[in-house]
Amino acid sequence: MTIKINKLLTNGKAIFLAYDQGMEHGPIDFNLKNCNPEYVLDIALEGHYNGIILQHGIAEKYYQDYYKDIPLIVKLNGQTNITKVEPISRQLCSVERAIKLGADAVGYTIYNGSEYEDEMMVEFSKIVDRAHDYGLPVIGWMYPRGKFVQSVSTEISAYAARIGAELGADILKLQYNGDFEGFKWVVKNAGRTKVVISGGSKTNPEDFLQKTHEIMNIGSIGLAVGRNIWKHNKPFSLTKAVQSIIFHGKSVEEAKKIL
Numbered sequence: 001m002t003i004k005i006n007k008l009l010t011n012g013k014a015i016f017l018a019y020d021q022g023m024e025h026g027p028i029d030f031n032l033k034n035c036n037p038e039y040v041l042d043i044a045l046e047g048h049y050n051g052i053i054l055q056h057g058i059a060e061k062y063y064q065d066y067y068k069d070i071p072l073i074v075k076l077n078g079q080t081n082i083t084k085v086e087p088i089s090r091q092l093c094s095v096e097r098a099i100k101l102g103a104d105a106v107g108y109t110i111y112n113g114s115e116y117e118d119e120m121m122v123e124f125s126k127i128v129d130r131a132h133d134y135g136l137p138v139i140g141w142m143y144p145r146g147k148f149v150q151s152v153s154t155e156i157s158a159y160a161a162r163i164g165a166e167l168g169a170d171i172l173k174l175q176y177n178g179d180f181e182g183f184k185w186v187v188k189n190a191g192r193t194k195v196v197i198s199g200g201s202k203t204n205p206e207d208f209l210q211k212t213h214e215i216m217n218i219g220s221i222g223l224a225v226g227r228n229i230w231k232h233n234k235p236f237s238l239t240k241a242v243q244s245i246i247f248h249g250k251s252v253e254e255a256k257k258i259l
């Protein structure tokens with residue numbers, strides 16, 4: 001079965017807009033504007049994102065005809081920030097329900113280094129098996145976290161990338177730790193599985209452009225970013241600046257002029 005990944009890419013590169021933080025972090029990330037899914041979907045649509053990442057409930061209520069031009073990535077698992085326990089993120093939505101909602105890809109987080117990593121790896125593998133039967137790409141959020149992980153080192157990131165590739169992910173979403181040379185090795189370990197880098201908590205736009213420039217030079221294909229965009233007061237100009245680096249190879253200085 002051919003995996004239909006091209007719908008998610010522009011000349012092999014991508015920027016996805018992540019909006020599953022309402023569950024992962026809670027409304028602490030939101031204000032009166034961006035707590036409305038339509039506000040974020042408008043950014044994804046008008047900003048020409050390669051995909052919007054939603055939990056299934058938000059997809060069902062908001063991803064109607066008007067937004068159908070944005071490729072949909074349904075996040076199949078999730079956890080809350082209420083219980084401070086060993087990280088485990090369980091499947092909450094089936095591949096079939098994601099397809100009914102219009103998904104072009106599905107996503108799943110694995111916390112490598114958690115005492116529950118085996119449960120997530122088993123769930124993830126079953127999802128890959130099922131999704132690939134439908135030609136649906138699978139994005140693995142490979143987040144080393146838990147009592148066996150001291151820090152998100154380059155070594156553990158490379159290990160997580162390799163696990164994602166060996167489990168059959170089509171794209172991996174990794175957290176860049178700022179080790180520019182080391183992360184080239186991390187990306188190499190993903191092999192043919194593509195890598196996008198997560199946005200992280202909101203920083204100043206100049207630093208975010210610098211990070212974007214770096215991650216495009218370690219072999220990743222782009223970003224899956226949320227808070228840095230939809231918490232910014234000018235999300236469209238920041239989007240254009242970031243896209244100028246990802247898709248047009250602009251320098252940080254050139255991109256800053258777009259802000």
Ligand code: FBP
Nearest residue numbers: 018020021024198199200225226227
């Ligand atoms: P951000 O760009 O806002 O960091 O979003 C990326 C993301 O992976 C989301 O998909 C997810 O909700 C969140 O980060 C997880 O964040 P954390 O690292 O705090 O668990």
